[in-house]
Amino acid sequence: MCSYITEKTEISGSAKGAGGWSNVTAAHVYYDHPFHASLDHALSIDFMSGDTTRKVAVEMSAESARALVASILAALESGEEAHG
Amino acid sequence: MSYRGMTAEIVTITGDKGDKIEAYYAKPAGKGPFPGVVLIHHMPGWDDWTMEAVRKLAHQGFACIAHHLYHRSGPGTPDDLAAKARSAGGVYDDEVVADVKGAMEFLRAQPESNGKVGMMGFCSGGRHTYLAACRLDGVDAAVDCWGGNVVVDDPTQLTPQRPVAPIDLTPNLKAPMLGLFGNEDKNPSPAQVDTLEAKLKECGKTYDFHRYDGAGHAFFAAERPAYRVEQANDGWQKIYTFYHKHLG
Numbered sequence: 001m002c003s004y005i006t007e008k009t010e011i012s013g014s015a016k017g018a019g020g021w022s023n024v025t026a027a028h029v030y031y032d033h034p035f036h037a038s039l040d041h042a043l044s045i046d047f048m049s050g051d052t053t054r055k056v057a058v059e060m061s062a063e064s065a066r067a068l069v070a071s072i073l074a075a076l077e078s079g080e081e082a083h084g
Numbered sequence: 085m086s087y088r089g090m091t092a093e094i095v096t097i098t099g100d101k102g103d104k105i106e107a108y109y110a111k112p113a114g115k116g117p118f119p120g121v122v123l124i125h126h127m128p129g130w131d132d133w134t135m136e137a138v139r140k141l142a143h144q145g146f147a148c149i150a151h152h153l154y155h156r157s158g159p160g161t162p163d164d165l166a167a168k169a170r171s172a173g174g175v176y177d178d179e180v181v182a183d184v185k186g187a188m189e190f191l192r193a194q195p196e197s198n199g200k201v202g203m204m205g206f207c208s209g210g211r212h213t214y215l216a217a218c219r220l221d222g223v224d225a226a227v228d229c230w231g232g233n234v235v236v237d238d239p240t241q242l243t244p245q246r247p248v249a250p251i252d253l254t255p256n257l258k259a260p261m262l263g264l265f266g267n268e269d270k271n272p273s274p275a276q277v278d279t280l281e282a283k284l285k286e287c288g289k290t291y292d293f294h295r296y297d298g299a300g301h302a303f304f305a306a307e308r309p310a311y312r313v314e315q316a317n318d319g320w321q322k323i324y325t326f327y328h329k330h331l332g
Contacts, residue, residue, distance in 0.1 A: 003271075004127075004174050004243075028171055033207070033302070035128045035163040040302065040310045046167050052157075054167050 089113030100182030110142035117198035119331030120191030124205030129166030218253035225330035266299035
C-alpha cells in the first residue's frame with residue numbers, strides 16, 4: 001500500500017555515497033513499496049543532508065531491518081562498554 | 085489487434101500553472117487514428133515499470149503517455165525525486181489533476197489521435213485516476229488498479245495534499261470505470277472495494293469491478309513477489325477489452 005507515513009529523525013554523522021563522503025543530518029525511515037529491492041514492501045532509510053538532499057538510500061526486508069536494529073543496539077551496548 | 089512497431093520518446097506536456105513536465109510517450113507505428121491513454125504512475129515514482137506499461141499499451145494500439153508527477157521536486161533521478169516528494173507529504177491533488185489535464189490535451193493534439201482519451205493508474209495512481217476522472221471533463225474511460233485511499237475510513241488521513249476522499253466525488257464521475265482489485269489487499273481492502281462499488285451503484289454510474297482471489301496489492305508487478313501471473317494476464321485483457329469498447 002502507499003501510506004506516505006515517514007518517520008524522520010535528526011542524526012549527526014557522515015555517509016558515503018556515489019559522490020564520496022558527506023555530512024548527514026537526518027534519516028527518513030518508512031515501510032512501503034521500494035524503488036529497487038525485489039520486495040513488495042521494504043523498510044527504507046534515506047540518509048539526508050538537510051531535508052531534501054538524499055545522500056544514501058537503503059531498502060531492505062522487514063526481517064533484515066529488525067535484525068539490523070538488534071545489531072545496532074548490540075554494537076552500541078558492547079562498544080560503549082568497551083570504550084567507556 | 086497488436087502493433088509490432090512503435091515509437092517511444094520523452095516529450096513535454098504543459099501542466100498545472102503552465103509548468104513544463106517531462107513525460108514518456110509511446111505510440112504505435114502507423115498513421116492511426118489511435119485512442120490515447122494517460123497512465124498515472126504509482127507512488128515509487130516514474131520508474132522502469134511505468135514505462136514498460138506505457139509500451140505495453142502502445143503495443144495494443146493505444147498512444148500512451150505517463151508524465152512525471154514528481155518533476156517539481158527536481159532536478160534529480162526519478163527515485164530521488166520520489167523520495168523528496170514523499171518527504172514533503174506527497175504531491176497536491178490539484179496539481180495532479182491539472183497535470184493529467186495537460187497530458188490529455190497533449191494526446192488529443194497529436195495528429196494520430198482519434199479524439200478519445202482514457203486514463204489509468206496503479207496504487208496511488210489508481211487513486212489519482214479516480215480523482216481526476218471525477219474532476220475532469222473529457223475522460224472517455226478510466227481504469228483504477230487497486231487505488232488506495234479512494235475510500236478514507238480515518239479522516240485524519242486527509243492532508244493538505246490530499247484533502248478529499250475521492251469516493252466523495254463519485255456523483256461527478258462521467259467516465260465508465262473499470263476497477264481491478266486483489267482480495268488479499270489491505271489498501272484497498274475488500275470491504276473498501278465494497279463501499280466504493282456501493283457508491284458507484286447508488287450514483288448510477290457505469291462501472292465494472294473485478295476482484296481476484298489469490299492476489300493482493302500490485303499483482304501486475306512482474307518484478308516483485310506480489311506478481312500473480314494468471315490474475316495479471318486476465319486483468320490486462322480486461323483493460324484492453326474495456327478500452328477498445330470505450331475508446332475505439
